[in-house]
Amino acid sequence: MSSLDITRLDTGSAEFDQKLHQKIAWDDSIDPKVQETVREILDAVRTEGDAAVLRYTASLDRLDAASVSDLQVSRERLDRALDAIGADEREALEHAASRIRAYHEKQRPESWQYEEADGTRLGQRVLPVDRAGLYVPGGKAAYPSSVLMNAIPARVAGVSEVVMVVPAPDGELSDLVLAAAVIAGVDRIYTLGGAQAIAALAYGTETVPAVDKIVGPGNIFVAMAKREVFGIVGIDMVAGPSEILVVGDGTTDPDWIAMDLFSQAEHDEQAQSILVSPDADYLDRVHQSMEKLLPTMERAEIIRRSLEDRGMLIKVASLSEAADVSNRIAPEHLELSVADPDGLLAEIRHAGAIFMGSYTAEVLGDYCAGPNHVLPTGGTARFSSPLGVYDFQKRSSVIYFTGEGASQAGRTASVLARGEGLTAHARSAEYRLRS
Ligand SMILES: NC(=O)c1ccc[n+]([C@@H]2O[C@H](COP(=O)([O-])OP(=O)(O)OC[C@H]3O[C@@H](n4cnc5c(N)ncnc54)[C@H](O)[C@@H]3O)[C@@H](O)[C@H]2O)c1
Ligand SMILES: N[C@H](CO)Cc1c[nH]c[nH+]1
Numbered sequence: 001m002s003s004l005d006i007t008r009l010d011t012g013s014a015e016f017d018q019k020l021h022q023k024i025a026w027d028d029s030i031d032p033k034v035q036e037t038v039r040e041i042l043d044a045v046r047t048e049g050d051a052a053v054l055r056y057t058a059s060l061d062r063l064d065a066a067s068v069s070d071l072q073v074s075r076e077r078l079d080r081a082l083d084a085i086g087a088d089e090r091e092a093l094e095h096a097a098s099r100i101r102a103y104h105e106k107q108r109p110e111s112w113q114y115e116e117a118d119g120t121r122l123g124q125r126v127l128p129v130d131r132a133g134l135y136v137p138g139g140k141a142a143y144p145s146s147v148l149m150n151a152i153p154a155r156v157a158g159v160s161e162v163v164m165v166v167p168a169p170d171g172e173l174s175d176l177v178l179a180a181a182v183i184a185g186v187d188r189i190y191t192l193g194g195a196q197a198i199a200a201l202a203y204g205t206e207t208v209p210a211v212d213k214i215v216g217p218g219n220i221f222v223a224m225a226k227r228e229v230f231g232i233v234g235i236d237m238v239a240g241p242s243e244i245l246v247v248g249d250g251t252t253d254p255d256w257i258a259m260d261l262f263s264q265a266e267h268d269e270q271a272q273s274i275l276v277s278p279d280a281d282y283l284d285r286v287h288q289s290m291e292k293l294l295p296t297m298e299r300a301e302i303i304r305r306s307l308e309d310r311g312m313l314i315k316v317a318s319l320s321e322a323a324d325v326s327n328r329i330a331p332e333h334l335e336l337s338v339a340d341p342d343g344l345l346a347e348i349r350h351a352g353a354i355f356m357g358s359y360t361a362e363v364l365g366d367y368c369a370g371p372n373h374v375l376p377t378g379g380t381a382r383f384s385s386p387l388g389v390y391d392f393q394k395r396s397s398v399i400y401f402t403g404e405g406a407s408q409a410g411r412t413a414s415v416l417a418r419g420e421g422l423t424a425h426a427r428s429a430e431y432r433l434r435s
């Protein structure tokens, strides 16, 4: 049995606040070189277009191509991918897709309008963006589930053109990823990754069309690149390395909790897994389960690094205090692995997705529960929401005044315009006044 050196904290200790802050402030620990590299790549793609995209794809993903159009996945390659996957895999993708579609259909917002007594009409029109860019991660693992989670809400929103990018390190491209793209209705796919893919989607190149909005998770290079291009294009959020926080009251089998913590740790060395419990003995038992199970994991080294660098076992005084700690962290995924999850839910304010009770493993949400698995990370659940249909739409206000309505509102506008010293504004309203 190998020992696992995971940080233990107690809310009762003097150094709790400071240690917690150090562990959760992943932004502070970003190497400034990452930002430098990302800016360099963005600049190169903006100014040189395809040539820079090809250069970075060759050096970072070890994938050579004569032109960027060679990096677009052909119809034949997509058909081969559909044929190559097993019947059970095809069925699982389709089952997940239909659950994800059903959930996202509920999110479709309606345009609305109301009319005042004098015939004035005011409304809000909801329309999809014209072209969306989906980033599907593919450096350390392939994510067919992320294809479904990104593309299905775009389609439900009514986006006309859905462009997907996914890295193919060493030319390797997952059949499942391609099959998921066909099932979800992606229009075109480029095997591009990292900051160079984000730059191509944001600025456009000779080959890759510029999009209106870029969505999807990725590693630190992707997250930083999205942050940098925001404003030129819309972005959904800065979704970084995965996170899970489990609140446990001791009623769930420790092996189950250990595996739930591993499930997110295995994504990335920078992923974060945290267990919070009022029961010190339970924290010990989960720790023992982790030590027992770690050697059985394929991605044991990534899991170990993630848990030892960023993981925590936190002892609290009560479940209420566990909710407070969780609200401070605002985790991407929160498991309420307690006997009365509904009771505790009332105390939770910030989390990307909340998994209720012992049977609701977070991984069900990763693949097929229905809600989106692209969720705010790094504490941003305080102000952002899961990826959804609304991320692919924008709203316009619609305003219609009758002569009578314009006369009434015009008096107010005129007074306010003159108060602001804006004479043209005032007179524009005054022309339409009725005596
Ligand atoms: N929030 C979610 O919904 C969700 C879903 C799936 C995965 N994830 C997260 O996405 C991330 C996926 O990361 P990944 O690395 O496997 O794939 P990725 O596709 O995000 O990143 C791979 C790309 O990073 C670039 N890159 C790598 N090293 C670089 C360097 N030194 N300099 C410049 N660029 C470099 C390369 O261009 C490569 O194509 C993980 O952190 C995982 O936790 C999140
Ligand atoms: N847990 C990831 C979101 O943080 C999503 C995912 C994809 N595949 C497996 N898990």
Ligand SMILES: [Zn+2]
Residues within 6 Å of the ligand: 242, 263, 264, 267, 366
């Ligand atoms: Zn996951």
